[in-house]
Amino acid sequence: MTTTTDSTFDSTLASLGIARSTNSSSTANTTGQTTLGQADFLKLMTAQMQNQDPFSPVDNTQMVAQMAQFSSLAGISDMSTTLKAIADKLGATTTADAVSYIGKNVLVPGNVAYGRTSGGITGAVELGGDATNVNVTITGSNGEVLKTIKLGAQSKGTVNYDWDGTTDQGADAGTGPFNVTVTAQDNGATVAATGLVWAPVTSVSTTSGSAVLTLPGIGDTDASAVRQIG
Template sequence: MASSVDSTASSTYMDSLRWQDSKVPTSDKKSDALTQEDFFALLTQQLSFQDPSKPADNDQMIAQMTSFTMAEGISNLNAKFDSLSASMTSNSALQASTLVGKKALMESDTIDLGLDGTGKGSIVVEKPVEQLTMSIYDESGQLVRQIEYGAKSAGAIRFEWDGKDKDGNQVAAGEYKIKAEGNMAGQFTSLPVATFKNIDSVNINGSSGIIVNTSIGAVKLTDIAEISG
């Protein structure tokens, strides 16, 4: 039976992905914010009702004028910051678009063997290991290749798989499972692995910044260790 799709929900979702046009509300009503003209009108009214025998203190008058000037300056500054924020968002969108088609180094338990017959990545060794081993499996779970790297000190160990199996035959391009282990004091411990994934698209999220979409999911740009062409 063919599955039905809620066209209303789909339309709403697609609308949420589009750039939202900035709308400027129009109104014939005057703003409630006080202007310089309002301030001087109030000041004039205050002077007209003051007691001639007890005129307003000059320092108080200057303080009132200074407070109003500062308040107006802060209001203008906020407006400029809003404009700057909008401009920075537009620039981020343009810069993020250049990432599409590149490769992102990110933590993953799979490695992509490209058409060039190679797969690259990095193994994170938190403590020195006596023996570092990387195992590669096909989609059925069968061991394709096991590579020994010997003793390694702590750090990020870069590697490149030549796409060959344990018998030296070139395997087909595609996605393979990968597992790294380090021998520490006679015990093998699993180690984090990061591989390069294709960047399919990017999103601009106000709270999370730039979101990069890959074949294994979405991740913040700040969580990506490296971008490669």
Template sequence: MSITDTTSGPSLKDILANSSIKTKTNTSADGLASATNSATGKQSLGKDAFLQLLVTQLKNQNPLEPQDNGEFVAQLAQFSSLEGITTLNTSVSKIAASNSSSQALQASSLVGRSVIAPGSKAVVDTSKSFSGEVVLPASVAGVTVKITDAEGKLVRTIDLGAQATGNSSFIWDGKDSAGKALASGTYTFAASTTIDSKAVSLITNLPATVNSVTISQTGGELMLNLAGLGSIALSKVKTIGM
């Protein structure tokens, strides 16, 4: 005697569709959302967050539609690229820090030495001859350098005559227009010329003594602190003397 079971029940596909798949899908969505929210926020997606997302996706994939090899390999390649970029950024940061330290060491050797840089003021020892430069953008028929003291009084005018394009040197003996020796101190130098019938102010390169060096904490340029004149960027220095 054969017994036939006429009871109809749900198939495996129906069971998975009604329970497991929904649970996995929801879990996958919740896991990915949680991982994404915890990983991103206001920060960029890092390698740890990327790996967390990848593992969460693999753990909660649909058993009927597993992750295909092509997409899996692509994600691994993205992870490898991300790891490489992170390592490169770390290496570049170390090189930049090393270069900054090297520049600071080199700049420290300038302390106590004389440099020539663009400026209008200089601390002058009038017992010695003082020399500077005037920067000429074009050939001119005449150049004058007016020297004033700390009180703004004009003490000397030096006529350089016609000059060609480039840097033109001038020397001041530390005396006023009457030939009287002046006291040492801070003096202002203003060079000018006439181009196309118009008065034009010119840049002067003047000597100064380096007192100290300031190192930027944010990766900025090294600054040289000049005696009695303030600070100037190292890149602006034209000549380094003894």
């Protein structure tokens, strides 16, 4: 329902050539929302000066203070917009950045790894807390256990391991692919553990400024998931 005050306000703005806009996207606000920009402010200030009481003019000190505040707010708004544009630019991945991943090996979360030319694999375990017992189990394509690496007690953080490619029986495990499973416990209680494996980048694409890497056995992985580049 439109009130007399609203009508008077709308009429005053209309006489100055300022349109009052209503935010229709919000159903909670039924009275409308007025938005004034810099040009509108200048029109209102000019109207105030033109219609001031000549026997009681606007105090110069207050007017200068108001203009200084408005200028500061306008400057902050412009600076915020500029900084956001710079942040978006710095956060975006260029085509050259994306292409630079191709042919390199990256350390990412995953459970599939291919053997090195010299045999075996290297990887890491990310621990969410201290653990008294950390194990890495490597299995073959048929699910057979090839090697169990016991890392013992480890502190919270990243723990690296290196497997020479021989099974628990001393045989050559081949080149894989291998499935890697990590477990961690702290005096019997489960500790959050994430397995990290090395994988070659075969191709890359960019989506919304972010690089997406294609990794054998792992699939498409966002570049933000890369822990290390080798």
